[in-house]
Amino acid sequence: MALRALHDLPAPAKLNLFLHVVGRRDDGYHLLQSVFVPIDWCDTLHLERREDGRLVRHDLGTPLPADDLCLRAARALQAAAGVSLGVDIHIDKRLPAGAGMGGGSSDAATVLLGLNRLWGLHWPRPRLQALALGLGADVPFFVGGRPAWVEGIGERLSPLDLPPMRFAVVKPPAAIETRAIFGSELLRRDTQPAILASFLASDGLQRLAGGFGCNDLQPAAEAVCAEVGEARRWLTQRFGNARMTGSGSAVFARAGNDDASDRTRGSRTGESPAAAAPDGPLQGLPDGWTGRLCRSLGRHPLLDWAADPPGLA
């Protein structure tokens, strides 16, 4: 029997553990190297099938732009698949926008994965990812559904088996437009590319955990938005490390590994209360800031809603 609705679909945010700009394409897009990790700070979507072909969005929380990425994703898939069905998309927007956390891109990916199921399309993952790239450079990663080493403008993905990690993530009030940061004169675009195989062979995963690399977009973001530097200092004081994600303005710090010993560590060692705090909202943030203690996700909760070609699963 055909599905009528899919409820409580998560759209997780991502963090860029490092982000290097290694070149620029002729069309102006920048060539990146980065490790992207999904985290458990999410928007929630509900999809209800429509027989009349219309695509309608209903905002349950913070209002979104009229023709947002959810609608653009649904429209692109409807046209490419030649389906006459439509959808009501109900979205509870929880992720801060203009944060570098990929919220809009993740919403688009959740719509693609959800409609793949709701409309009974059974598209394989690479076909969805090719469509996703037309919606934004970050969208193929979320359709990919695993922590990944990311190259090109975001379309070349190599899944990584990372250990579970915890992060403190802080978003100051200011939002940053991605385009503005990539256009900055302060941006260095010539970081030496690493080779994934050599990186992994030389204890790369451990170097990642120890804070490998940097975010090349950070100096440009701190120059246009002082709050990025303030957030970095706030987190560094409490966790001893902090770095911007994507094009900002959110900043994150490693808050230990996600294992049982780590969850009790703070009380035993006298570590800062923030580092020992349970998951959920961070305490003591300046007015207007949002922040949470988050866990990395080893896989997107909807990963299985697109099939991998044999050999890639």
Ligand SMILES: C[C@@](CO)(OP(=O)(O)O)[C@H](O)COP(=O)(O)OP(=O)(O)OC[C@H]1O[C@@H](n2ccc(N)nc2=O)[C@H](O)[C@@H]1O
């Ligand atoms: C910087 C990153 C890193 O994860 O994340 P965010 O900060 O946006 O989350 C992404 O590469 C962003 O991806 P996304 O947000 O999907 O970007 P898009 O909508 O495709 O592009 C917005 C604009 O940014 C610039 N852009 C984007 C990606 C890229 N590799 N080079 C660019 O020069 C282009 O000017 C483009 O017009």
Ligand SMILES: Nc1ncnc2c1ncn2[C@@H]1O[C@H](COP(=O)(O)OP(=O)(O)O)[C@@H](O)[C@H]1O
């Ligand atoms: N579903 C959506 N959620 C959030 N922002 C969206 C969405 N659709 C379109 N946008 C637009 O994309 C911009 C960037 O959004 P977002 O993906 O949250 O940030 P970032 O690219 O910094 O991670 C927003 O300012 C908004 O104008």
